[in-house]
Amino acid sequence: MQKVVKTKFENGDGSTKIYRNLAEVVSLQTIKLWIKKVHNTGSIELSSPPCRPRTARTKANILKAKQRLDQKRVSTRRLAAEMNISKSSIHRILRKDLGCFPYKKMKQSKLADVQKKKRVKSENWVLNNYTKGDITRWLFSDEKYFDLNGIYNNQNDRIWVISREEADKRGAIYETTKFPVKVMVWLGVCSEGLSVPVIFEDGSMDAQRYIDEVLPIALECGNEMLGEHWTYQQDDQKRVSTRRLAAEMNISKSSIHRILRKDLGCFPYKKIKQPKLTDVQKKKRVKFANWVLNSYTNSDITRWLFSDEEYFDLNGIYNNQNDWIWAISREEADKRGAIYETTKFSVKVMVWLGVYSEGLSVPVIFEDGSMDAQRYIDEALPIALECGNEMLGEYWTYQQDGARPHIHYLSQK
Numbered sequence: 001m002q003k004v005v006k007t008k009f010e011n012g013d014g015s016t017k018i019y020r021n022l023a024e025v026v027s028l029q030t031i032k033l034w035i036k037k038v039h040n041t042g043s044i045e046l047s048s049p050p051c052r053p054r055t056a057r058t059k060a061n062i063l064k065a066k067q068r069l070d071q072k073r074v075s076t077r078r079l080a081a082e083m084n085i086s087k088s089s090i091h092r093i094l095r096k097d098l099g100c101f102p103y104k105k106m107k108q109s110k111l112a113d114v115q116k117k118k119r120v121k122s123e124n125w126v127l128n129n130y131t132k133g134d135i136t137r138w139l140f141s142d143e144k145y146f147d148l149n150g151i152y153n154n155q156n157d158r159i160w161v162i163s164r165e166e167a168d169k170r171g172a173i174y175e176t177t178k179f180p181v182k183v184m185v186w187l188g189v190c191s192e193g194l195s196v197p198v199i200f201e202d203g204s205m206d207a208q209r210y211i212d213e214v215l216p217i218a219l220e221c222g223n224e225m226l227g228e229h230w231t232y233q234q235d236d237q238k239r240v241s242t243r244r245l246a247a248e249m250n251i252s253k254s255s256i257h258r259i260l261r262k263d264l265g266c267f268p269y270k271k272i273k274q275p276k277l278t279d280v281q282k283k284k285r286v287k288f289a290n291w292v293l294n295s296y297t298n299s300d301i302t303r304w305l306f307s308d309e310e311y312f313d314l315n316g317i318y319n320n321q322n323d324w325i326w327a328i329s330r331e332e333a334d335k336r337g338a339i340y341e342t343t344k345f346s347v348k349v350m351v352w353l354g355v356y357s358e359g360l361s362v363p364v365i366f367e368d369g370s371m372d373a374q375r376y377i378d379e380a381l382p383i384a385l386e387c388g389n390e391m392l393g394e395y396w397t398y399q400q401d402g403a404r405p406h407i408h409y410l411s412q413k
Contacts, residue, residue, distance in 0.1 A: 001026060005034050006043075056089035062097045065090065069100070069326060073337065076326070094326050102324035103333035110341035136191040137230040139222045141214075143205060144187075147180035158268035160242070160260045167269035175276035186214050188221055190230075195221035302357040303396045305388045307380075309353075309371060309403065313346040352380045354387055356396075361387035373408035381411075 005026070008018045015035055019028045037043065061083060068074060068082070076094070080087040094100040111119070126135070152174050159172045184204050188195030198214050205214070222230050242260070246253040260266040277285070292301070327333040350370050354361030364380050371380065388396050400406040 002034060005031055006038055009035050009038060056085040057093055057097060061085065061089075062093055065093050066098055069094075069098075073325065075324075099328050100326040101328070102326055103330060103338050105323055105325070105338045105340045106334075107340050107342055110343045134231070137226050138233050139188050139190045139195070139218065139226065139230060140233045141186060141188040141195075141218060143184055145182050145184055147182040149176040149180045152273075158242075160264075160266040160268055162265050162267070164269060172269050174273050176273055177276045186217075188218055190222075190225055192225040195225075300397075303392050304399050305354050305356045305361070305384065305392065305396060306399045307352060307354040307361075307384060308401060309350055311348050311350055313348045315342040315346040352383075354384055356388075356391060358391055361391070371405050373405045373410045376405035376408075376411055 001022075004022070005018055008021065009015075013021070015028060015031045019026070019031050022031075064083060065079065068079060074082075076087055076090045080090045083090070094102075159167045159170050161167045161170060161172075164172075184200040186198040186200075186205065196217055198217055200209065200213075218232055222232060242253055242256045246256045249256070260268075325333040325336050325338040327336055327338070330338075350366040352364040352366070352371065362383055364383050366375065366379070384398055388398060405411060
């Protein structure tokens with residue numbers, strides 16, 4: 001940019017004209033300063049650093065940051081606190097001095113040692129028996145369950161309003177059902193594109209349905225996309241963001257944030273998940289809430305024991321929003337633990353828990369199978385009674401939801 005300014009000045013252009021020709025990328029004051037230097041010295045080279053000497057990105061700090069990264073995973077915020085420098089300085093050390101990039105964890109299937117050996121064996125067999133041209137004529141396939149809840153990532157989904165209530169009115173609630181309807185979908189993919197999907201609406205896929213419904217589609221699509229000779233490889237089974245708004249208004253994203261926060265009094269609210277209720281369920285809840293308000297006092301409600309059950313699996317719930325691994329490559333990040341492994345069919349357990357104004361009950365874990373009416377009577381109710389008496393004394397109310405084991409006639413008796 002300095003060379004452009006110098007060339008235009010030597011061609012007779014004034015500072016204002018140069019400023020306009022450069023589309024105001026460089027400030028007029030800076031251009032005048034550069035022209036003054038050309039007058040005095042014949043160049044725009046800076047004779048001395050224009051700012052104070054470095055105090056953060058020193059060789060000692062760079063070495064310390066590298067050693068700390070090699071020892072153990074640490075966040076940039078904590079590393080900045082340990083080294084007593086700003087977080088932005090840590091970012092510059094990592095990016096510019098060490099050549100690192102922040103990598104997010106990736107999910108992948110958790111493989112046993114036997115499965116890993118089989119995959120390596122299969123890959124070696126492919127490399128020894130097929131050329132790259134042969135592999136482009138392969139049709140790969142897989143099946144996957146899809147449910148009506150879908151997968152929602154709220155990482156960059158914000159609704160700018162002045163309150164949580166206003167955000168909820170504008171759609172900041174993502175409703176899910178406890179037992180959503182699921183369908184299994186089969187799909188094939190090759191170098192030429194995708195096959196026709198096969199959707200199993202009623203039930204899952206077994207061997208007979210695979211033969212009757214999937215293989216004919218695979219054969220038809222394979223012949224159509226890849227010709228006569230090909231290989232079938234089967235497995236072993238409207239809101240607007242602040243970024244877009246800034247682009248539409250031709251102002252910076254930080255200016256949009258200041259307008260929303262300071263001028264409009266808005267805050268960014270995340271979507272929250274809640275059960276999806278039908279109109280009948282909503283009416284029942286309102287009716288129940290009104291009955292409680294008319295029949296009980298606030299002190300009465302503090303002596304209620306509420307309970308619910310929930311499934312938990314070994315995959316858990318992983319949020320990678322702020323989980324980054326700083327490394328110089330994706331491969332290096334993976335070595336440092338940037339892979340979150342999950343199993344396709346994880347082990348599940350059901351957990352019952354009671355909660356009241358003073359704390360939590362003892363959890364009841366159903367390791368083998370789910371909870372039915374008899375197990376509810378034998379295993380959950382005794383714990384509820386014991387914890388209720390211990391925490392709330394002699395007089396208290398047990399509030400259970402409308403799950404089938406709760407409303408079964410045996411439980412009611």
